[in-house]
Amino acid sequence: MSSSTVDSTPQKAIDKQPLPWSLWFRQTRAIFRLEVEKNFLGRRSILLYLLALLPIVPLVLLAPFTPPGNGWRDFNQYNMIFAVYYGGLILRTVVFFGCAWIFMNLFRGDIIDRSLHFYFLSPVRREVVVLGKYLAGLVTSVVLFGATTIIAMLLIYLPHFYSESTRFFLDGPGLGQLLTYTSITALACIGYGAFFLVVGLFFRNPIIPALVLYGWEWLNFLMPPLLKKISVIHYLHSLVPVPVSEGPFAVVVEPTPAWIAVPSLITVTALVLIIASYRIRRMEIRYGSD
Amino acid sequence: MSETKLEHMVTDQNEIRISKSEIRNSTIVFADVSKFYGEILGVNRVNLQIAPGITSLVGPNGAGKSTLMNLMTGLLRPTRGRITILGIPTDRPEHLFKQLGYCTQFDSFPRGLTGREFINSFLLVHGYEKKKAAELTTTALERVSLLDAADRKVAAYSKGMRQRIRLAQAIAHQPAVMILDEPLNGLDPMVRAETIALFRKLAADGLHLIISSHILHEVDMMSDRVILLNNGYVVAEGNVHGVRDEMQEHPMQILIRCDNPSKLAARVFDKDHVVEARLHEDRLGLFIRTRDADRFYLLLNQVVAEGEINIESIAPVDDDLSAVYQYLIGSEGSSS
Numbered sequence: 269m270s271s272s273t274v275d276s277t278p279q280k281a282i283d284k285q286p287l288p289w290s291l292w293f294r295q296t297r298a299i300f301r302l303e304v305e306k307n308f309l310g311r312r313s314i315l316l317y318l319l320a321l322l323p324i325v326p327l328v329l330l331a332p333f334t335p336p337g338n339g340w341r342d343f344n345q346y347n348m349i350f351a352v353y354y355g356g357l358i359l360r361t362v363v364f365f366g367c368a369w370i371f372m373n374l375f376r377g378d379i380i381d382r383s384l385h386f387y388f389l390s391p392v393r394r395e396v397v398v399l400g401k402y403l404a405g406l407v408t409s410v411v412l413f414g415a416t417t418i419i420a421m422l423l424i425y426l427p428h429f430y431s432e433s434t435r436f437f438l439d440g441p442g443l444g445q446l447l448t449y450t451s452i453t454a455l456a457c458i459g460y461g462a463f464f465l466v467v468g469l470f471f472r473n474p475i476i477p478a479l480v481l482y483g484w485e486w487l488n489f490l491m492p493p494l495l496k497k498i499s500v501i502h503y504l505h506s507l508v509p510v511p512v513s514e515g516p517f518a519v520v521v522e523p524t525p526a527w528i529a530v531p532s533l534i535t536v537t538a539l540v541l542i543i544a545s546y547r548i549r550r551m552e553i554r555y556g557s558d
Numbered sequence: 559m560s561e562t563k564l565e566h567m568v569t570d571q572n573e574i575r576i577s578k579s580e581i582r583n584s585t586i587v588f589a590d591v592s593k594f595y596g597e598i599l600g601v602n603r604v605n606l607q608i609a610p611g612i613t614s615l616v617g618p619n620g621a622g623k624s625t626l627m628n629l630m631t632g633l634l635r636p637t638r639g640r641i642t643i644l645g646i647p648t649d650r651p652e653h654l655f656k657q658l659g660y661c662t663q664f665d666s667f668p669r670g671l672t673g674r675e676f677i678n679s680f681l682l683v684h685g686y687e688k689k690k691a692a693e694l695t696t697t698a699l700e701r702v703s704l705l706d707a708a709d710r711k712v713a714a715y716s717k718g719m720r721q722r723i724r725l726a727q728a729i730a731h732q733p734a735v736m737i738l739d740e741p742l743n744g745l746d747p748m749v750r751a752e753t754i755a756l757f758r759k760l761a762a763d764g765l766h767l768i769i770s771s772h773i774l775h776e777v778d779m780m781s782d783r784v785i786l787l788n789n790g791y792v793v794a795e796g797n798v799h800g801v802r803d804e805m806q807e808h809p810m811q812i813l814i815r816c817d818n819p820s821k822l823a824a825r826v827f828d829k830d831h832v833v834e835a836r837l838h839e840d841r842l843g844l845f846i847r848t849r850d851a852d853r854f855y856l857l858l859n860q861v862v863a864e865g866e867i868n869i870e871s872i873a874p875v876d877d878d879l880s881a882v883y884q885y886l887i888g889s890e891g892s893s894s
Binding site: 393 | 669680
């Protein structure tokens with residue numbers, strides 16, 4: 269029998285149904301809840317907490333002392349100290365690897381645990397599964413690494429110049445900078461998150477593509493202007509409130525204005541999520557051997 | 559195509575033609591379905607039309623049972639052909655799983671959840687409102703006799719309880735089609751009997767139950783029809799007795815207990831449909847092998863009517879799934 273002889277009436281009826289937005293909302297919410305709980309309380313979350321604490325522990329240890337170096341004795345240098353600390357440790361390392369861990373495990377972790385089929389055996393559009401999982405990963409990463417960003421900034425300023433720092437945050441540009449850094453962290457989670465989600469779907473061993481991206485992002489300062497723009501870090505650097513020199517060998521490029529950088533990142537993220545949805549729609553699960 | 563016509567040995571599946579008008583929305587249809595894993599054959603040229611009731615998939619390891627089940631649930635995509643479940647294509651999970659529940663053999667669960675949370679959370683993923691999800695959860699747990707252990711962590715469940723919680727998940731949204739991969743594994747005899755009774759009740763309510771099982775006598779006992787698979791091909795399908803009747807190359811064996819088996823042997827041996835008549839070891843019975851059981855039973859009626867021989871019992875020896883399995887697949891009936 270050829271496939272053309274199959275009665276297509278039920279499929280036509282299905283296709284004519286209106287889009288069930290409220291159902292999709294409930295399903296996304298249910299998936300989001302399950303995944304958030306797993307992200308925060310699952311056995312894989314330990315590494316996340318360690319990563320989130322990585323920039324904070326040294327600052328806590330240094331808080332009672334004035335660190336060596338003249339920079340630490342001059343309050344005006346603190347915004348540069350934090351900018352370097354943020355760009356080098358928080359953004360490029362903690363947020364990058366944290367997002368890699370969270371988002372690659374959204375699907376890859378379920379495949380390893382052999383629990384992805386519970387979603388695939390539910391009457392849920394697979395795109396809804398992608399959305400629910402992505403939002404859960406996003407909230408997890410933004411909460412954890414946003415908190416890291418805020419606590420790290422406060423720990424750099426407050427212990428050493430308390431009164432100046434209070435004025436800086438309450439009356440000066442401090443609060444604005446704090447919000448900007450936190451927003452950049454959130455944007456990094458949005459961009460890296462989508463990338464790593466797709467990597468987790470396409471690669472059995474996602475470590476290699478993650479390391480390739482890590483190298484690409486680190487070497488971004490050496491790249492010609494066109495290649496620079498094919499990266500997440502370029503757009504994030506364009507947004508930082510205190511620009512940091514990338515060294516004598518860096519190829520200097522005009523920062524991309526925020527009104528271009530932010531929509532560009534979000535658009536690319538949306539495209540990447542569409543690719544993820546396409547992939548998941550065609551994904552197969554094999555249940556052991558026959 | 560009538561049900562009777564369907565219940566025959568599939569010798570050349572290409573010969574089966576299912577016309578458009580015959581495809582009902584109440585059936586599961588495989589239309590020339592093949593699945594290859596690269597170079598490796600999963601199933602090949604499967605044409606089936608499965609009506610409501612209990613249908614068992616039987617075959618040795620690697621026969622294609624799980625492939626067939628995973629194709630039905632859309633977890634695998636056919637390399638060729640098309641599958642519809644009650645008229646719904648299997649690549650539309652958002653519609654398919656409103657009608658279908660799958661009890662997998664996979665012993666993995668989301669971590670940290672109790673039995674109740676496990677069922678409830680996935681009913682919420684289905685899109686049910688909280689209150690309705692809670693009601694359905696309780697009903698499902700009750701049906702698999704797991705209400706007492708509902709608030710214990712699934713991780714602390716025994717193998718049998720985990721099997722039951724998977725079953726509860728498959729039936730929780732009250733689907734019209736249930737696909738059950740070894741659903742009786744790990745169950746104690748009492749729960750096993752209860753579960754078979756539940757399957758029968760569901761089948762009597764008009765549901766489709768597609769069951770794979772290694773235990774042939776249980777399959778024989780509960781199934782309305784069987785699908786025998788071997789090396790990725792459907793070897794036979796239909797009612798067990800119907801399939802057995804079609805196997806002309808394996809004459810039916812019948813044991814007749816009577817007071818004069820030698821005389822009976824002499825009486826029946828000259829009939830062309832009787833290929834063998836052999837005395838039982840205790841000399842109180844006669845083994846007959848016949849190509850036409852119906853004609854033989856008519857002959858036996860005639861013998862009884864003549865009053866020369868007193869017949870105590872008549873028992874078909876190989877009119878069951880184990881025999882069919884042995885003849886078609888070639889082992890002793892353990893499909894594990």
